[in-house]
Amino acid sequence: MTIATDQSKTKAEVKTEQWIRMYRRMVMIREFEDQVNELYTRALMPGLAHLYVGQEAVAVGICEALQSTDYITSTHRGHGHCVAKGASPDRMFAELLGKEAGYCRGKGGSMHIADPATGNLGANAIVGGSAGIATGAALSSKRLGTGKVAVCFFGEGALGQGVLYEVMNLAALWRLPVIYVCENNLYTEYTHYSETTAGDILARGTAFGVRAEGVDGQDVRAVYATAQRLVERARQGEGPAFLVCETYRYTGHHVGDINREYYRPKQEEQEWKTKRDPIKNFSQWLVEQNFSDEGKLRQIQEEVRAEMKAAVEFAIAAPYPTVDQVDQDVYA
Amino acid sequence: MTIATDQSKTKAEVKTEQWIRMYRRMVMIREFEDQVNELYTRALMPGLAHLYVGQEAVAVGICEALQSTDYITSTHRGHGHCVAKGASPDRMFAELLGKEAGYCRGKGGSMHIADPATGNLGANAIVGGSAGIATGAALSSKRLGTGKVAVCFFGEGALGQGVLYEVMNLAALWRLPVIYVCENNLYTEYTHYSETTAGDILARGTAFGVRAEGVDGQDVRAVYATAQRLVERARQGEGPAFLVCETYRYTGHHVGDINREYYRPKQEEQEWKTKRDPIKNFSQWLVEQNFSDEGKLRQIQEEVRAEMKAAVEFAIAAPYPTVDQVDQDVYA
Amino acid sequence: MPEVSTRELTFAQAVREALAEEMRRDSRVCIFGEDVAEAGTPFKVLSGLVEEFGAERVMDTPISEAGFTGMGVGAAMTGLRPVVDIMFGDFLTLTMDQMVNQAAKVHYMSGGTWRVPMVLRTTLGATRRSAAQHSQSLHAWLSHVPGLKVVMPSTPYDAKGLLKTAIRDENPVVFFEDKMMYKLKGPVPEEEYTIPLGVADVKREGEDITIVATSSMVQVALGAAELLEKIGLSAEVIDPRTTWPLDEKTLIESAKKTSRAMVVDEGYGRYGVTGEIASVIAEGAFYNLEAPVKRMGAMHVPIPFSPPLEDVTVPTEQTVFEAARALCGKA
């Protein structure tokens, strides 16, 4: 996320800060998800959760190109988007545990974190369910002249939902500032996308008048650069974009999806993890380019881990909502 | 519709018969609709109807490429499809008047004519509502090995309905024998398609892996030739197609839509009617090519008109269903 | 008290006036749907609005009910106050995910942080010879869903006052208009007024039987009440005006007073509005009722096209009259 810059800093310093911030955010997401898995394993978390591990560069690269007042919509696999948009891990964990201190006072849980303060219109457990919402937010932006951009995150599974094309068409007709970010992590739940997706994914944007681009979703710099261009374009009133990010989820569809060999080979997982890890590759580049060194990066990781642990402790200690809250917030 | 051919006839004779059959069918549709308008004007028809006048070449060109056992689905503007697929005008008129002798025993009316005998799965008053049905029929054909092809007729307004893309994707994945025929008559109800359709229409097929082609929908020979190719291809298991026919409706969105200047210029109507009339142009070609002469064509027209008048008389004289039929046919 | 001047407006005019006033009052209010601008909808309810407010506030959409309803949700969350137009209530089928899984739940799921101040206007009602896919009254579905409010006006006066309130409400409101009623005339004050949601209106006072009727059925019930009067039965006709929130108290009190009640609604009779309202009355007035609560809704068949068939699928003055008479033991 672009943050007000200190005038006294050199351009290089500013750039360094940005890269390190992006690195930290990616690590935050990964460490966050590690804790989620831990909570699940320790049977401390109600229900299930869908981890974002492996896809960190997408959320971070995109959100780095946004203002804090810009909007996002997220998905069932949404923790990464929330963190990247600036959510606090403690309130996120509290939400995952159904506690009152959570972003939704415990009412939403893992799949519905929302936060007006960071422009997060909410995660959505209906595949494709937020396409209309994001496009509507872009309509508000245009009509009210706020200059805000809306980003709609979704997995490639949402390409199956017709409503996506309905709103792309509308966004193109009305030149709305919305970016449809498709995270193609190759699988829906347990099915490879090639079995459910005919034709050409990028063409599905252009056919509806939406500028379409693809990017390596494991390369945070590439994602960021592309997002910056598309966001800028949208903000200038030049219309919507469709950005397809190639990525991979390292773990199961949800935390309970342990035996995956029947739908994808271990070897494939191994290759993505070793060759295309977004954090490892970015770290390496940061060191090579002298933006940081291994010690500093390790230190960040440790800080983040400590922060996450504290956040988890906070959430575990936090109280549940009182039962009388059950029928509050039904109507505003 | 391809009809069993008499071995003794020469190829030329057969061809002539076919052209004349197509001519007759187009005239039938136009005369049918004239009678519908008349019924409306005389306040003899309950409700409204959406006339197919101007679009005759599409229904006839397509259905000529089909077997009688092939399937079609139709729309609110469906009389032309029904006639082209072989329905009897008398039972159609009876349906339009809500009579028991109608195709649906009066329960369907103008927007829901259906007829298993001619493979007509039914007209649909939900825009885009039959896309799933047609694709499902193609699935049956493939699974049961019947070799049937399904044609899904719809107006360009249905391009706004996401379900169309959902089933196109499925049809492409499963290589189903279905042809999506988009009749682009330039308007939805009262809005020009350019105001509601971004991007590129043909690309909306290819993006989903469906072979897409465009054709002049006022040229019945062109429609037929293209349909023949695509139907053959589908029948051979080579997958679905998307055929966009440029056409025009001569009259209002429905019979009551008289003053249209606020959404389209009279001059435009005039141009289509004079320069691109499918029946007039085809007649001219038939005469030029010596397949017929003006006298014969006029005679056909008169025969058809008489047939339509008789059919209307039949329908007017036919009884309404008895009230006890109201709760029959809810369940099979 | 200032003098109140009224005029006769049609139902359609009353709806349009409510929209125009709210659009003048609040620049965030906007309209979108199919053929809403120049065409002013097929029912001509919105005629003139695009001329006054421009194409930026009265927007024609493609035929994408799910898509633009979803956009209504997002727009409402972020500062606009959209009034989404769904031409025929039958097309609600296409919007259910946006209305039920999104609009109705956003506020609750977000722990009360986001709001969805949108209105979805749509239609209901049969007997237009439009057949099964253009004649349904599907308001029971929406009334079933927590997080939504459901408004069903039966007069021009109510339509205007309730629509203004709906637009100002901070929640998603579904507003049903009877297609057959658009030309119905009734008095509407010149002065501004609003009507709160959740307050039933006694359309006619009576002593012998309570007829609860909604939307299109209110006029039918009033007609039946006239017929009943002729045979010496005094019917009280109550219009809940909103199915949610539901003014249970007024319904129950009336039934307690008359000791007989029936519920008339144009939705399908099974698992719909009549079941809920009849249950509320049967429970609340249990010890006062002298007969079971009678329910009348649309016949459990898809609406047929053929006029003689269609006509018997919905309650009429005559059938309501007869049922009421029987309920009062006057066979």
Place this chain on the structure above:
Amino acid sequence: MPEVSTRELTFAQAVREALAEEMRRDSRVCIFGEDVAEAGTPFKVLSGLVEEFGAERVMDTPISEAGFTGMGVGAAMTGLRPVVDIMFGDFLTLTMDQMVNQAAKVHYMSGGTWRVPMVLRTTLGATRRSAAQHSQSLHAWLSHVPGLKVVMPSTPYDAKGLLKTAIRDENPVVFFEDKMMYKLKGPVPEEEYTIPLGVADVKREGEDITIVATSSMVQVALGAAELLEKIGLSAEVIDPRTTWPLDEKTLIESAKKTSRAMVVDEGYGRYGVTGEIASVIAEGAFYNLEAPVKRMGAMHVPIPFSPPLEDVTVPTEQTVFEAARALCGKA
């Protein structure tokens, strides 16, 4: 009479067995939906079917609920007998046009010429900590629609027998399975059997109060009946098994006998199943009832995620017990 050998099957196994038997019997029966093949659905209900019947009959689809449900309609009209899988009942929102404007109406609109012998299998039920978009029980909507049949089994035995009947039915049938019940075990005969639609089952006989319960609530009602027995109250628990057709007679007769009735259903309590069934009983047993029919459904709130909140939104053995006790005047 031949000896009937039974075994214990889980609810999921019973569903799978019904499908496998019908697929063996009739090659036109096929299944499609998301992750139904190798994955056998997230609930593993269909495990093994693709191995036996092949990918041509057990087909994984994209996440296109409207699209593939619509294909189910067309396929059913033209010779297949599709069993469409909608993973969570909440996603019915996306299929409503296909189910309501198409499947339910095709037979009627075509004057009885086309038929739609399809089954849509889906789920209902809360308390899985899945929050508002994965916990709804939306069967009331479908029950409201003429042309559909709605089945809600509560035991492995019923699930198998009813599903086989549903597949053989010539009409569109919506089959609801309680997600929480998949692991419930119960006796299922080895021999083939079917259960007709529209016949209620008395799950427990009793004298003092009738508890009508559906699907997930049947076990809850039976648990409550146990508690009631301890305080000397004998509850009759009746499962209608299908909300449409509805076996009104059995419900009414029981209420006449016991003179007290309650209806327990996991759908939202307003404008839903309880209103219909309570009205049917209140009307049919009017002169026998000693107290109003008590209704219990899901609380009128979107289902919350937080466990202590979610737990109070649905009826439990304890709350049903307490309500029944109060209804019987034993406070």
